[in-house]
Amino acid sequence: xxxxxxxxxxxxxxxxxxxxxxxxxxxxxxxxxxxxxxxxxxxxxxxxxxxxxxxxxxxxxxxxxxxxxxxxxxxxxxxxxxxxxxxxxxxxxxxxxxxxxxxxxxxxxxxxxxxxxxxxxx
Amino acid sequence: xxxxxxxxxxxxxxxxxxxxxxxxxxxxxxxxxxxxxxxxxxxxxxxxxxxxxxxxxxxxxxxxxxxxxxxxxxxxxxxxxxxxxxxxxxxxxxxxxxxxxxxxxxxxxxxxxxxxxxxxxxxxxxxxxxxxxxxxxxxxxxxxxxxxxxxxxxxxxxxxxxxxxxxxxxxxxxxxxxxxxxxxxxxxxxxxxxxxxxxxxxxxxxxxxxxxxxxxxxxxxxxxxxxxxxx
Numbered sequence: 001x002x003x004x005x006x007x008x009x010x011x012x013x014x015x016x017x018x019x020x021x022x023x024x025x026x027x028x029x030x031x032x033x034x035x036x037x038x039x040x041x042x043x044x045x046x047x048x049x050x051x052x053x054x055x056x057x058x059x060x061x062x063x064x065x066x067x068x069x070x071x072x073x074x075x076x077x078x079x080x081x082x083x084x085x086x087x088x089x090x091x092x093x094x095x096x097x098x099x100x101x102x103x104x105x106x107x108x109x110x111x112x113x114x115x116x117x118x119x120x121x122x
Numbered sequence: 123x124x125x126x127x128x129x130x131x132x133x134x135x136x137x138x139x140x141x142x143x144x145x146x147x148x149x150x151x152x153x154x155x156x157x158x159x160x161x162x163x164x165x166x167x168x169x170x171x172x173x174x175x176x177x178x179x180x181x182x183x184x185x186x187x188x189x190x191x192x193x194x195x196x197x198x199x200x201x202x203x204x205x206x207x208x209x210x211x212x213x214x215x216x217x218x219x220x221x222x223x224x225x226x227x228x229x230x231x232x233x234x235x236x237x238x239x240x241x242x243x244x245x246x247x248x249x250x251x252x253x254x255x256x257x258x259x260x261x262x263x264x265x266x267x268x269x270x271x272x273x274x275x276x277x278x279x280x281x282x283x284x285x286x287x288x289x290x291x292x293x294x295x296x297x298x299x300x301x302x303x304x305x306x307x308x309x310x311x312x313x314x315x316x317x318x319x320x321x322x323x324x325x326x327x328x329x330x331x332x333x334x335x336x337x338x339x340x341x342x343x344x345x346x347x348x349x350x351x352x353x
Contacts, residue, residue, distance in 0.1 A: 002222055002253035010139045021133040030132075031139070038255040038282035086281050087314035096317035100285060106139045106256065114129045 003039060006106065007047035013108055015056055023113035028061040030112070034105040035069050035085045060113075069103035143257055146225035150260030155350055157237035160343040161245065163259050165283055166267035167276075168249030171293040171326065173201045175267070176246055178326045180208035183336055187241040192231055194223040194248045201246065211235070222253035225260060242339065251280040262346055263288040270294050270303035274311055281315040289320050291335070296325040 010029070018026050033039060041064055048062045069082045073090035079101050080090055089096050138144055154161050166172050176191060183189045190211040193201045202214035215223060215231050223245065245261065247254040266287040268276050271294060277284045284290070290312055298305070312319060322338070324331030 002220075002256060005220065005222075005224070006139060006256070009142060013137060013139060013141060014135075017133070017135045017137065021135075023131075023133060027130060036282045036285055038252055086278055088285075088317060089314075096313055098285065098315075098317040098319065104282075104286075108135045108137050108139055110132050110134050110136075112130055112132045114131060 001040075001043055001047075003043035004047045004051070006039060007044060007051040010048065010108060011051050011055055011057055014060075014111060017108070018056070018111055018113065021111065022115060023111055024115050026057050026060045026111055026113040028063055028112040029057070029108060030063045030065070030110040032065050032067050032105045032107045032109050034067045034103040036100065036103040037106045039106060041066070067102055067105050070101045071097050072099040072101055073097055074099070140256065140258075143225045146229060147258035147260040150225055150229060151262075153237065154243070154260060154262075157240075158347070159237050159240045159243050160339070160346060161243045161259070161261040161263075162339070163245045163247060163254075163261035163264045164267060165247045165251065165254045165264065165287070166249060166269075166293075167251050167272060170249070170267045170269040170272065172246050172249070172267055173204050174326050175291075175293055175324060175332075176244055177205050177208045178329075178332055179335065180205065180210040180244070182332060183242060183339070184209050187340075188239055189242045189244070190235070190240045191244040191246060192223075192228060193246040194227070196221070196248065205246075211240070217248060221248055221250045222257055223247050223259060224257050228259050242343070251276075251283045255280075255283040255286055263342065265289045265291060267291045267293055268308075270298045271301050274304050274307040277308070277311040277315055284312065284315045284319070287316065287319065289322065289338075290316075291331075292321065292323045294325060294327075295323040295330060296327050 014029050045062055052058050069085045070079055071088055072079050073095055074097055075093050075095040164172050180189050191205050192213050192215055194215040194217055195201055196217055199214045202212045205212045213231050215227050245259055264287045266283055322331050322335055
């Protein structure tokens with residue numbers, strides 16, 4: 001299971017990004033996870049809860065958006081989304097392809113939070 | 123005074139979670155290129171025969187080139203010792219509980235080696251077809267190995283690693299008949315996840331396919347040098 005390592009990297013990245021964008025309290029992390037990322041969503045969610053304890057992210061939610069596989073069909077010359085990750089064939093014409101455009105993502109794409117509290121003027 | 127207020131807002135980040143690893147891998151790749159090291163990352167399940175095949179490959183390749191290897195395992199130096207029989211420079215990476223190699227482990231382990239003295243560097247990843255898929259090690263190519271004893275549908279069970287590989291090697295091909303390995307079914311499974319991937323069938327016992335692999339590696343290295351103008 002490498003989800004624990006990934007959760008560590010995610011938290012590290014989020015803490016840094018929060019600091020850079022002036023978010024003092026992170027309430028949610030939004031992440032894109034490709035079907036081909038090799039990451040098990042449930043394992044990552046579990047690891048995340050463990051890893052955030054005692055960090056500035058404690059209490060934050062992890063919101064994961066699944067990204068399906070999008071391939072380029074060399075025959076139709078079009079990008080197509082696959083209903084299932086494999087077989088990697090164009091769902092329209094059946095041509096096999098290994099050209100993956102989307103589906104490998106493991107991306108932190110947004111943070112939700114705010115500048116906590118009283119002293120702040122907004 | 124108002125109660126504690128949070129003015130929630132959403133900030134776009136758009137960063138790869140493994141950014142740190144990827145940046146490090148990029149630096150490594152640059153170093154390898156500058157010093158003329160061609161790097162191959164080998165991945166497979168435990169028991170597919172990576173170490174045996176690599177020992178044989180290094181022995182043969184070592185006659186014409188300077189080859190080195192890094193080998194990752196959860197514990198023990200056993201594989202490094204086996205690989206050293208080939209005469210190549212070898213270092214073991216003990217990962218403890220980590221089921222894959224990361225770019226910083228490679229960087230640390232290379233310390234003290236003069237990369238100018240190496241033509242080919244092989245990285246034998248931890249035996250596992252899941253975790254290594256996520257980590258770029260700065261390699262030029264990723265090779266995925268399957269043995270004939272593992273069953274024909276293995277590629278579709280581990281599509282991520284296959285999809286990111288540049289070459290597939292079928293090991294222990296001398297046992298194909300004995301274990302009733304169904305070649306066509308295997309190739310179909312492979313092509314379902316990585317259409318057009320080149321495949322080599324090898325056997326350390328009979329020597330089949332090993333020289334072919336060497337010829338291929340030499341051509342790949344040469345093409346890479348030409349493309350990048352390195353060396």
